[in-house]
Amino acid sequence: MENKLYIYNTLSREKELFIPLHPPFVGLYACGPTVYSDVHLGNLRTFTTFDLVYRYLTYLGYKVRYVRNITDAGHTTNDAGDEQDRISQRAQIEQLEPMEIVQKYTVGFHQVCEEFNLLPPSIEPTATGHIIEQIEMIERIIANGYAYVVNGSVYFDVKKYAEKYNYGKLSGRKLDELMAGTRELDGQDEKRFFADFAIWKAVPPEHIQRWRSPWGEGTPGWHLECSAMGTKYLGKQIDIHGGGMDLKFPHHECEIAQSVGSDGIEPVRYWMHANMLTVNGEKMSKSKGNSFLPMELIKGTHHLLDKGYSAMVVRFFMMQTHYSSTLDFSNEALQGSEKGFNRLCEAINLLNQFSEQNFQNSPDNEHDEEIKNRIESLSTNMNDDFNTPKMIAVLFDLASYVNKIKHENLVINRNTYINLQTSFNTFFTDVLGLKLESDNDNNVTSGLMELILEMRKDARDNKNWTVSDKIRDTLAALKIQVKDEKDGATWNKLR
Ligand code: AMP
Numbered sequence: 001m002e003n004k005l006y007i008y009n010t011l012s013r014e015k016e017l018f019i020p021l022h023p024p025f026v027g028l029y030a031c032g033p034t035v036y037s038d039v040h041l042g043n044l045r046t047f048t049t050f051d052l053v054y055r056y057l058t059y060l061g062y063k064v065r066y067v068r069n070i071t072d073a074g075h076t077t078n079d080a081g082d083e084q085d086r087i088s089q090r091a092q093i094e095q096l097e098p099m100e101i102v103q104k105y106t107v108g109f110h111q112v113c114e115e116f117n118l119l120p121p122s123i124e125p126t127a128t129g130h131i132i133e134q135i136e137m138i139e140r141i142i143a144n145g146y147a148y149v150v151n152g153s154v155y156f157d158v159k160k161y162a163e164k165y166n167y168g169k170l171s172g173r174k175l176d177e178l179m180a181g182t183r184e185l186d187g188q189d190e191k192r193f194f195a196d197f198a199i200w201k202a203v204p205p206e207h208i209q210r211w212r213s214p215w216g217e218g219t220p221g222w223h224l225e226c227s228a229m230g231t232k233y234l235g236k237q238i239d240i241h242g243g244g245m246d247l248k249f250p251h252h253e254c255e256i257a258q259s260v261g262s263d264g265i266e267p268v269r270y271w272m273h274a275n276m277l278t279v280n281g282e283k284m285s286k287s288k289g290n291s292f293l294p295m296e297l298i299k300g301t302h303h304l305l306d307k308g309y310s311a312m313v314v315r316f317f318m319m320q321t322h323y324s325s326t327l328d329f330s331n332e333a334l335q336g337s338e339k340g341f342n343r344l345c346e347a348i349n350l351l352n353q354f355s356e357q358n359f360q361n362s363p364d365n366e367h368d369e370e371i372k373n374r375i376e377s378l379s380t381n382m383n384d385d386f387n388t389p390k391m392i393a394v395l396f397d398l399a400s401y402v403n404k405i406k407h408e409n410l411v412i413n414r415n416t417y418i419n420l421q422t423s424f425n426t427f428f429t430d431v432l433g434l435k436l437e438s439d440n441d442n443n444v445t446s447g448l449m450e451l452i453l454e455m456r457k458d459a460r461d462n463k464n465w466t467v468s469d470k471i472r473d474t475l476a477a478l479k480i481q482v483k484d485e486k487d488g489a490t491w492n493k494l495r
């Protein structure tokens with residue numbers, strides 16, 4: 001397989017030619033969600049980025065094993081372990097078992113993935129299902145002298161590690177700079193060095209999520225699960241490992257230290273980081289209160305939204321920005337994406353309306369040449385570190401040709417037509433993961449509701465109360481609320 005894919009590797013800070021360890025197999029690992037609440041649109045952006053990577057590697061012919069974990073073991077936000085972990089906290093608020101919380105938000109996450117057309121990963125391992133592997137990894141780290149036990153907790157010995165290895169090489173952080181930025185944190189007294197981190201944390205009996213270990217009852221440290229599960233399913237060296245930019249430090253930096261500390265092997269060949277989704281320039285996050293739920297966007301129920309947008313428009317909106325740039329969320333940007341998305345759908349519909357018989361087997365003319373070159377540049381752009389915005393710009397160009405074929409009698413030959421149709425299918429559908437809007441149930445519902453409201457208006461204009469009452473009662477039974485406004489009637493589905 002000829003390979004021209006270049007990936008920006010966070011570790012080397014360069015675009016590198018992608019060479020998998022064991023072609024045609026590729027191991028891809030993306031950090032998954034912590035299932036203590038609904039995923040927000042920012043989380044979704046990161047997961048969509050790795051869905052794109054999975055799709056494009058598959059398109060290139062690789063046999064990809066894509067692992068995306070579920071973080072279902074609660075982790076305390078401080079190393080002291082005296083705070084409740086997030087999952088247990090949520091369980092108390094909702095008066096549920098922690099595993100009910102985990103189940104509820106895992107199901108919700110999967111629904112969002114399906115709605116936004118994210119392919120299921122090949123393996124979706126859970127942290128709680130891999131406690132033994134995590135304990136074994138800790139034992140190897142202790143045996144190698146890179147961790148120590150204090151009061152039933154195990155800490156990674158960063159100082160010792162840094163004598164031999166470069167702790168901070170991924171994130172570019174220097175230990176002395178980190179030191180300057182450290183506050184007096186709880187749990188510091190147990191640590192030998194401020195940068196040490198817990199790989200096993202002793203917890204008191206009232207802590208609901210806890211497991212037995214050689215060091216007593218406790219929970220594994222957050223960074224450990226990805227190291228343990230990545231190694232188990234993708235081997236000691238993973239081809240590509242990624243997550244959001246905010247995971248570079250400490251999560252991924254600690255993952256490297258844990259793997260090197262336990263197995264002496266650099267765990268990842270290409271590190272990829274998706275940049276943040278922002279709102280008015282600020283990172284979208286639950287704690288800042290500026291987060292949108294993906295479903296709120298579809299239904300248009302969030303107060304910052306003028307209206308709802310289909311999942312495919314939102315996906316397209318994300319793809320119009322390179323994954324390594326921040327993506328600022330706004331109504332205007334979404335409206336622009338909706339228009340652009342519809343233009344591409346129209347082009348595909350037109351291409352599907354034509355048939356091969358409409359085109360001759362003639363030699364290439366200048367338009368055939370131009371179109372061929374553009375089609376080639378679809379992969380050229382994707383090979384340049386998954387440059388979706390540039391690839392989409394080429395799709396727009398190609399859509400203009402399709403319009404000219406339809407409306408301005410532009411002549412192309414049969415091969416070019418077939419090539420155009422196949423390329424749209426491949427890049428729009430398989431690679432970008434988009435679906436034609438006409439395939440979408442929402443669209444069918446909107447069309448039907450428009451028709452029903454028109455019939456209702458006609459019935460009222462004609463004083464046909466039997467029909468208008470029937471429409472009103474049926475819609476009410478379906479929990480569809482109709483509001484009469486100046487410009488006509490609008491509707492929404494009550495929950
Ligand atoms: P979490 O459930 O908090 O572990 O986050 C799941 C994924 O979403 C991680 O890869 C995070 O880096 C990513 N993430 C969190 N906030 C954002 C954001 N505002 N934009 C993009 N990705 C994000």
Ligand code: ZN
Pocket residue numbers: 030031032226243251
């Ligand atoms: Zn992770």
